[in-house]
Amino acid sequence: MTIEHSILGVIASRPCTGYDIKTEFEHEGAGMVWGVSFGSVYPKLKSMEEQGLIQNYRTETKGRMKKMYELTPKGWEALHKWLGELPSYPSIKDELLLKLSMWDRGRPEDRQTLIYHMKNRKEQSQELLDYYLQWPQNGHSSISEFGMLGIQYVQERLETELRWIEKAILQLEGEPQPPVQDPYDLIPKQQERRNLAINPPVITVHPESSTDEDRV
Amino acid sequence: MTIEHSILGVIASRPCTGYDIKTEFEHEGAGMVWGVSFGSVYPKLKSMEEQGLIQNYRTETKGRMKKMYELTPKGWEALHKWLGELPSYPSIKDELLLKLSMWDRGRPEDRQTLIYHMKNRKEQSQELLDYYLQWPQNGHSSISEFGMLGIQYVQERLETELRWIEKAILQLEGEPQPPVQDPYDLIPKQQERRNLAINPPVITVHPESSTDEDRV
DNA sequence: TGCGACATGTAAAAAGTTACATGATTAG
DNA sequence: CTAATCATGTAACTTTTTACATGTCGCA
Structure with a gap:
């Protein structure tokens, strides 16, 4: 529902085209506001015009036709x-955080890949911070x-990050640490379940036909 | 696409039901991971079973039938x-930040409401921080x-916030500040556009019938 | 002459939410 | 006995993305 309000706000700052709105979201809203695609901007502009929130007028810039949108009194009021x-409280989709929280479930021994992910995130956040500065x-x-x-x-959030x-990288490069809290021993149990699933035990009907020596 | 991976991760920690997964997202993932609804969990579990990532077995806890899901070898591998x-880089939908960035466009004089929004956010973030602590x-x-x-x-991010x-509240309670940067004077121009739209000028055919004194 | 930026759209698919429908068990 | 929690699902709807389709202008 908020894409409509974002468009309202962009047009409020200055009359603009659908293309302008899309690009505005790309750089100005970098990391701060979610992006939108053409496929969602143009239909939305149409519906907002039908609702009487905005109106368009055609202009010609350098021989090229443009559809400029401006707010109506109803739009300013909205x-x-x-x-x-x-x-509403912000919603965050942070895949790195999600992976971190389940890292031991899927890659218990592999600290290097996680360090790689972290370094990649560091670069991207540093770039974003430079932009904001x-x-x-x-x-x-x-x-x-x-x-x-x-x-x-945003600057302070990125600096903290x-x-x-x-x-975190320093810690990951050091020695593996035991779980901080695991009262029901879920973590070792989980690793057992995983081993069982990945290397199922050989079921033997005749014990004498299968010994430890069979496994190479 | 990531809801599937979140489910994979929850089941990895321990076999659980659709209900368990939904509630897990509510409290454990508070603010860190997006929530999901029953309407999306159950159909997703079904499709993941069809893909062979998980399998269910029925259990009876206290006379109540449950459908427990466990990962298959393919699921562990996925x-x-x-x-x-x-x-991917995190996507954030922060309505407060969005409103802040366009506050002067819609409520240029109203600092009190913004302070109220900020105080509300402060309370919610403090609560979340207490939970994480x-x-x-x-x-x-x-x-x-x-x-x-x-x-x-998450703790450090919330403390920074x-x-x-x-x-920010201290600043908002103080004197209004001029724009930090506005090279094309878009901000005053925008306020003119808004005034024009909200209080359209009276078009008078006979100038002598409408003077400044007419406006009370 | 061809590429990249500018410009506007549509159609199908994907993803997810809301509301509905149902029913058992448990704590007060 | 009744409300809350546990438990599983469906259907309709909304939102958004992806991919397609089309065309202009300026520049190298």
Whole structure:
């Protein structure tokens, strides 16, 4: 439902085309706001026009036809109303965190691959941080006092993340540690279940025909 | 696509029912991993069984029939393989951040509502942090060395967020600040556009019938 | 002349949510 | 006895993505 409000907000800053909106989400919203695809922007613009939130007018820039969208009074009102509603708590989809939480279940011995994942994340977050650090001085973005608060938040979050990654890599490069808490011994039990599934025991009807020596 | 891998990971830790999986996502994955609904878990379990990743067996606990799922060798292998793949960069949907970035567009004068939103966020994050702080000592959760790294990450992220909120509220309670950067004066222009849309100018055919004094 | 950025869309598929439908057991 | 929790599922709907389809302009 929030893609509609994001579009409302982008058009509020300046009248723009569907293409503009899509690209705005790509760089300005880097890491901060989810991306959108053309396949979702254009149909949404259409439906928002039907709802009377926006209206388009055609302009010609360098001989090329463009469909510019501007907010209607109803659109300005919808933006105002939405901003006044309590935001829902953020939802985060972090695959690295998910993999970390189940690493011992699938790759108990393999610390190197995890370190590799972490280093990859470090690079990407560092790049994003560099982008956010230069943003307020790039000379072309419009940033209000409020927007700047958001940028500072992302900067601090990324700095914290980078510090954590450094620390985590150091730990992973060191000695394996025992579980922090495992009251029902689920972790060793789980590793047994896994071994049983991957290397099923040989069922022998005649014990004398199968001994330890059979396994090569 | 990742809901499938999350299920794989939960079943890896111990055989469980569809209900178990759904609740596991609610509390264990609080803020860390996205939630799932029954309507998506049960059909997914069915399709994963068809793919041969999991298999079910019926058990009776306290006279109640349960459908327990366990990983097949193929399922263990799929988990192992997925863990080895580079995780994609996290996607975050943070409505507060989005509203912050467009606050001046819809509610330029209203700092109080924004402060209210921030305080609400602060409470929720504090609650989540408290949960994460007691998690490693709750006496029933299984936490490996790797899982603990993830928990530490979330703790540090939340602490950083809370510090930022404190600072941001202080700023919002103070004097309004000018834009940090607005090279094309988009912000004042935007406010003009908004005023024009909300209070359209009275078009007068006879200028003498409409003067400044008309407006009360 | 051909490539990359600009520009607008549609159709099918995938993914997930909400609401509905059902029923057993347990704690107060 | 009744509400909450445990337990399993379906159907309709919404949202979003992917892939396709088309075409222009500027530049090297």
